[in-house]
Amino acid sequence: MDKFNQIADFGKELASLETSENALLLIGEEAKRLVGADRCSLFIVDKEDAMLWTKLSDGMGRIVIGSDSGIVGDTYLKQKPQIVNKPYEDERFLPHIDKKSGYTTKNILTVPIFNSKHEVMGIIQLLNKSRSDFHSNDLETIAFLANYVSGSLELVLMLEQ
């Protein structure tokens, strides 16, 4: 099936969910399926405390990092998607998270999620695409998905405050 028809079906399913936890889980699953990645995390920006924390963490437990640390932090600062296919050779990469979890990160795709004021409110991070590196068309697909879900995400975050 064409991936955009797939996203339309996903949108219908997403809209039918009542809780933000279930919605975030579904977004993560859809993101992984669209690009064939092994894991997906969703980081939410806490502007006041300059932190990024995971609202959805795929088998990792909750992660909290400074808003300027790691590749996710750099995505936040630059407000631009990042593809890192050799993380251990990238000085921004935080290897101690792998060490702690026992997971080996092979490649990373991150995409900022913008709110209606054009501020970054979150970051989608995908890890370990199977069989190949992340490519610019993966980036385009996830950037579209990020915008597609951003209205619902902004609403959920606003109502939870």
Added chain:
Amino acid sequence: MKYAKTYHTLAKFGRELLEKKSLEEGLPLISKYAKDVIGAHRCSIFIYDLVAGEFWSTLADGVERITISADKGLVGFTLQEKKPIITNDPYSHPHFLATIDKETGFKTKSVVTAPIFSSKREILGVLQLLNKEGGFDNEDVKFMIFFAHYISGFLELTNVYLSKNREVKSTK
């Protein structure tokens, strides 16, 4: 905040919208909702066609199309500024096109617009509301910005990616 209650019911509208499979089915729903919630007499959604250099909009049935030039009027000015426009005295606004009122017989008393952005942060379209009793205020503009962003994913998916004209557009 007068829209506090609206935000709590917005997800219900979102569910209804995402059930729609095409732009043509979604546009009337969006218009009606924006008009009712903000309390305006009219709502139009102008979709930007970069190739043709114009906006198109549909009439109430969501099917019949009208086009307007992309560099004229308050909608064109919204595209240029990439920002919402609000005026409660349109006839004194330098970008207002009084000729349209003359042609249609409609008397525009107040206008608010908001740009709708795509995932590439380009303008997909402009949301426009006309004639609110007592005029529009900043709370209305704030809600419009939020709402324009809320519906942008649906508009981008149905207009750009699921459009029947997609093949034609991409092969030029």
